Amino acid sequence: MAYFSLLYETKLSEDKIKESAKKQRLLKGVTDQKRKFEIIGSKMVEITDNSDQYSSKVPAFFKDLNLDQVIEKIVLEDTDRILTETFYGLLQNKDEITYRQDIFKDLDKPVVYQSIMDFYSSISQVNQFIDYSEKANHTIQTCKYRLDAMCLYYESILQLVGKTSKYVDSTGLRKLHSLLKDYSESDIFLELKNVSFSLKEKIESIHYNLTVLPGKILLHYKKEENDFSEKLKNVFFPDVEYHNEILFFRQVTLTDLELKIADILYKKEKGLFMECSAFTANHSDFRDSLIIQIHRELKFYISCRTYINTLKSKQFPFCYPDIVNNRGIELKGIYDLVMAYKSKINTDIIANDLLLDKSHSGVFITGANQGGKTTFARCIGQLTYFMLIGLPVPGLSARLPIYNGMFTHFSTEENAETGNGKLKEELLRIKDMLFYTSGNNNLFILNELFSSTTTLDAFDMSKLLIQKLAETDSVIICVTHIPSLAASCKEMLSLGTETGSSEKNRRTYRIIPKEAEPTAYASDIANQYQLTYKQIKEVLEYEG
Numbered sequence: 001m002a003y004f005s006l007l008y009e010t011k012l013s014e015d016k017i018k019e020s021a022k023k024q025r026l027l028k029g030v031t032d033q034k035r036k037f038e039i040i041g042s043k044m045v046e047i048t049d050n051s052d053q054y055s056s057k058v059p060a061f062f063k064d065l066n067l068d069q070v071i072e073k074i075v076l077e078d079t080d081r082i083l084t085e086t087f088y089g090l091l092q093n094k095d096e097i098t099y100r101q102d103i104f105k106d107l108d109k110p111v112v113y114q115s116i117m118d119f120y121s122s123i124s125q126v127n128q129f130i131d132y133s134e135k136a137n138h139t140i141q142t143c144k145y146r147l148d149a150m151c152l153y154y155e156s157i158l159q160l161v162g163k164t165s166k167y168v169d170s171t172g173l174r175k176l177h178s179l180l181k182d183y184s185e186s187d188i189f190l191e192l193k194n195v196s197f198s199l200k201e202k203i204e205s206i207h208y209n210l211t212v213l214p215g216k217i218l219l220h221y222k223k224e225e226n227d228f229s230e231k232l233k234n235v236f237f238p239d240v241e242y243h244n245e246i247l248f249f250r251q252v253t254l255t256d257l258e259l260k261i262a263d264i265l266y267k268k269e270k271g272l273f274m275e276c277s278a279f280t281a282n283h284s285d286f287r288d289s290l291i292i293q294i295h296r297e298l299k300f301y302i303s304c305r306t307y308i309n310t311l312k313s314k315q316f317p318f319c320y321p322d323i324v325n326n327r328g329i330e331l332k333g334i335y336d337l338v339m340a341y342k343s344k345i346n347t348d349i350i351a352n353d354l355l356l357d358k359s360h361s362g363v364f365i366t367g368a369n370q371g372g373k374t375t376f377a378r379c380i381g382q383l384t385y386f387m388l389i390g391l392p393v394p395g396l397s398a399r400l401p402i403y404n405g406m407f408t409h410f411s412t413e414e415n416a417e418t419g420n421g422k423l424k425e426e427l428l429r430i431k432d433m434l435f436y437t438s439g440n441n442n443l444f445i446l447n448e449l450f451s452s453t454t455t456l457d458a459f460d461m462s463k464l465l466i467q468k469l470a471e472t473d474s475v476i477i478c479v480t481h482i483p484s485l486a487a488s489c490k491e492m493l494s495l496g497t498e499t500g501s502s503e504k505n506r507r508t509y510r511i512i513p514k515e516a517e518p519t520a521y522a523s524d525i526a527n528q529y530q531l532t533y534k535q536i537k538e539v540l541e542y543e544g
Contacts, residue, residue, distance in 0.1 A: 004179060004290065006172050006297040007086060009099040017096070021089035024405065025060040025436035057088050060433075064408035064445070065381040066338045073341060074307045086300050090388040094323050094402065100390025101320055102170035107305055112173070115163040120302055122156035123295040126287070133280075137253045138262045140273050144203060146280035150196035153287065157184050179290065192286060199276050206269060208261075219261060221268050304391055311337070311394070315346040321387045321398035327441070327475050328358035333396030334379045340394070350509040351395070352376055360493045362444075362466075362476030364486035366516040367497030372509035373479045374410075374447055376495075380477055381408065381445045403443040403475070407433050410447040422452040430465065442474040448481055459485055466492070483516035 008014035062068045075084050091097045107113045129149035136142040161180050168174050183189055211218040249258060266273050308318055317333060333351040340349050350372065356363060365373045379394075385406065386393045409430060426449075449465065450458035459482050469476050470491055480486065486494045496514040497507065 004175060006103060006176065006294060007100070007300060009095060009171065013092075013096050017089040017091060020092065021057065021059075021085075023436075024090075025407065025433060027058040027060045027063055057085055059088055059406070060436075061381065061385075061406050061408040061445070064410040064447070065378050065385065066336075067382065067385060070307075070337050070341075070382065074303050076303070082296060083299050083303065087389060090385075090406070091390055092402070092404075097323065097387065097390050097402070099170075099172060101392070103172045103301060104305070104390070104392055105320065106168050106170045106173050107301060109167055112164055112167050113305070115160055116298060117302065119156050119160040120295060120298045122152055122159075123291065126153045126156070127295075132252045135252045138259055138266075139277055140203075140262050140266055141249070141252075141254055143273055143276040143280055144200075146284075147196055147200040147203065147276060150192065150280070150283070150286055151200050153291075154184075154189065154193040154196065157189075157291070176294065183288065183290070192283060195279060199272075199279060202272055203276065206265060208265070210261075217257070219264050221264070308392060311340055314340070314343065316340050316349075316394065317396050318392040318394055319397050321383075321393050321400060323387075324399055324401050326358040327356075327361075327401055327473065328399070329354055329356040329380075329401075329475065330397070330399040331355075331380070331383065331395055332398070334383055334398075335394055336375050336379050337382050337394055339375070352379065352509075352511045354380060354495075354511075355513075356475070356493055359491075361470040361474070361489075361491045362478065363493045363495050364489070364516065365477070365479045365495045365497075365511060366481075366483050366486050367511075367514075368499055368507060371497030371499070371507045372511060373497060375509070376511045377445050377447060377477050377479050381406065381443070384443055401441070401475075403441055404439055405437065405442045406445075407437060407442060408445045408447075409433055409449070411451050423450065426450060426452065437472070440473040442472065444469055444474055444476045444478075446476065446478045448479055451481060455482060458482055459488075463488060486516035 003011040005014060008017065058068070062071070071084065071087050074087075091100070107116065126149045129145045129152070133142045133145035133149070136145060157180055161177060161184055164173065164177055165181075168177060207222050209220040209222070211220065254262060312318065316335065331354040333353065335346075335349050335351045340346070343349050352372075354363070365376060367373060383393045383395060383398060384400065384403065387398070387400065388403065388406070409426075411426075412429075446466075449462045453461075462478075462480065462482065462485055466476055466478060466489060470489075476492065478492070486492065494514065494516055495511050496516060498510040498512050498514075499508070
């Protein structure tokens, strides 16, 4: 059978993306602590092994950009991690990105989205029926679950073929429609569909009455399908509801009474149930491998669409980015996904723009403390990542290039257990980042480089690093506390936080083109929280 996937247009693309994901810089994290004890002198001392190791397959930039929180909301529960790991491989060219984006555009159409959702839900129910059949404790219950699974399986495929034929435009869904149409017209499909529906109909035509007597229950088996008691009820008591009715066969395993009933029915219709048992056993693998694969891959699109719809319901915009062949960037109305998800409505979050000419190597972001600099850098990273996995991106509009890789470096707390100072730890992490940087055209997002050392040393080291990165035709987003650094690199655009809002000491959280200013406005923050020298002194004198 020819290759097909809803996630990758070709087998070559799939192999390249998965191989690239394995080679990218991965997130380092503390492994599970192992308690060890050693005798030192006359004392027993506990030694904890916290050596860093690469964790799973998570890209290193996930935590810095808060993408771990974003993906957690998208995938919710994914015990087999197949869905989660789809988010770890970055697409590498325009065709691969467009392939997924076109499927998302089809899902923007209500009729297509609902049809796909119905199909996905039905196949999920098929899998549930199969699981029930393996847990059932009686032959007729097992047969019924398997027949229910088979009938729903064939019916859901036919419905998807019929409902989507006129509405899908993407290469992926059009090819899927063609494959399902051919499959639904095949001899084996039609034969198994007809037999399973026939057997299910025969089983559901079995009728019996139960009579409750003192100390016993009588079962009256009957062939006719007419339920006269139900017809009399509908004629004479149409509006009467029975609240004390007892429902049978509503759980996976049967109760003692239900098992007795099942035994009697099996003896009465032994030939039918033996036929059903043999049929379902002989075709236990009735699910085509293509359908299993499609169901798994649709989970990626449905989960992402559900997440995006949640944000859209709060009036946060999404768009399909235009891909350019140079390093120019034009982003409008971009916002932080984590903050947006936690907010009630989009007016709670400030959106920003970025216009980077192709002649610039990147941007320096300076300005007031807690003015939104780091959040703005994360916005750019989150939007770029969404584009590189083929999703609609958060914002009003976006034009940007495809990057060969994404790399981040954010300031972290010093790890006392390594024995290194904070500066050495930072240098080692930068070395590790550069080790995984291959070729040109990467995106680097750097936040507060070398903040643990002197301003002069931080200036020299930052400038040297940025100049080296700029030589690779990459784009650099650098948040810095050193205003003079922004002025020294003419190939970088200077952005800053906007100040002077109508409310005193309140940040606007807007990032605008401006020259770097030699102040961080720390006094504003101190004054906002009543932490100036004068205010603290007054409190101490009052309480003293």
